[in-house]
Amino acid sequence: MIGVPVSGPLELYKNDPVVWGARVFTRECAACHSDCTEKPFKGVMCLDGYGSRAWVKKFLVDPHEAHFFGNTKIDDMEAYKGGAELSDALAEFLYAQGGHADANAELVAKGRTAFDKEGCESCHQLDEDGSGDAPALQGWASEAWLKTFIRGPDAERFYGKANEMDAFPHEKLDNLELAAVISYLREQTRAPLNFGSP
Numbered sequence: 001m002i003g004v005p006v007s008g009p010l011e012l013y014k015n016d017p018v019v020w021g022a023r024v025f026t027r028e029c030a031a032c033h034s035d036c037t038e039k040p041f042k043g044v045m046c047l048d049g050y051g052s053r054a055w056v057k058k059f060l061v062d063p064h065e066a067h068f069f070g071n072t073k074i075d076d077m078e079a080y081k082g083g084a085e086l087s088d089a090l091a092e093f094l095y096a097q098g099g100h101a102d103a104n105a106e107l108v109a110k111g112r113t114a115f116d117k118e119g120c121e122s123c124h125q126l127d128e129d130g131s132g133d134a135p136a137l138q139g140w141a142s143e144a145w146l147k148t149f150i151r152g153p154d155a156e157r158f159y160g161k162a163n164e165m166d167a168f169p170h171e172k173l174d175n176l177e178l179a180a181v182i183s184y185l186r187e188q189t190r191a192p193l194n195f196g197s198p
Contacts, residue, residue, distance in 0.1 A: 017179060017180040017183035017184070018180075018183050018184050018187045020177075020180040020183075020184075021180035021181045021182070021183045021184025021185070021187075022184050024173070024177045024180050024181050024184075025181050025184050025185075028168065028172070028173060028177075028181070029047075029181070032044050032165070032166075033045060033046070033047050036048040036067060036193075036194045036195045037194050037195065040066065041066045041067055041071070041195070042066075042071060043071065044071050044072050044164070044165075045067070045068060045069070045072075046067035046068070046193075046194075046195055047185065047188060048188065048191055048192065048193055048194040048195065049188055049189070049191050049192060049193040049194070050141070050185055050188040050189070051095070051098050051141035051185070051186065051188055051189045052095070052188065052189040052190070052191070052193075053088075053091045053092060053095050054091075054193055055188075055193060056090070056091040056094050056095060057087050057088065057091045058193065060079075060080040060087055060090060060091065061079060061080060061087065062079055063077040063078075063079060064077075064079070067195050072164055073162070073164060074159070074162055074164070076123070076133070076134070076162075077123075077134070080118070082114070082118055086110075086111075086114045086118065088107065089107050089108075089110040089111035089113075089114050090111045090114050090115060090118070090120070091111070092104055092107040092108050092110075092111050093107075093108050093110075093111025093112050093114070093115060094111070094137065094140055094141075095189075096108045096111075097137060097138065097139055097140040097141065097142065097145075098139075098140060098141040098142045098145075098186070098189070099139075099142045099143075100189065124136065124137045125137070125138070126138045128157060129156070129157060130155075130156050130157035130158065130160075131156075132156040132160045132161075133160075134159075135149075135157070135158045135159065136157045136158070141185075141186070141189075143182055143186065146182045146185060146186075147178060147182060150167075150168050150173070150178060150181070150182070151167060151168060151169060151178075152167050153165040153166075153167060154167060
């Protein structure tokens, strides 16, 4: 079939959740998660490339950079200084939490070991409960994790009392819109960072 379906243009967006998700993201999220290329960056947590290995590596090295926590009140996380090899392993381990089939199993195992040895578990739990100190990372950036996070970022499993993000209950974002936004965010693992090299 060529052209707009009889049911209308909305069906095109619903049939392409990434495109529809980008529109919902622009409407509901971009006021805070603004264009990552703006200089100086005044938004919070740049989501270009979110969930990718490169995004994680850049975040680990400088979590207080403006594109991450720099424009928020969250200042507890320390920059990771364990070197490129372990940084790569940790990034692969976290990337794998999203359920990506192309994760390197050997590097994931090395990252899991580093997660414990480097002290990450002192703040980040690998469960669905969390410590209340920092987000629990089991399933990080997976569909299920994002769904629960977007609905209630102030839960103890996520940012708790330190949270600055609005919650998006069904009244703000229905289930179809939420699924579309999550599809858009998950697609970011294939997108460029747009704010520098990792």
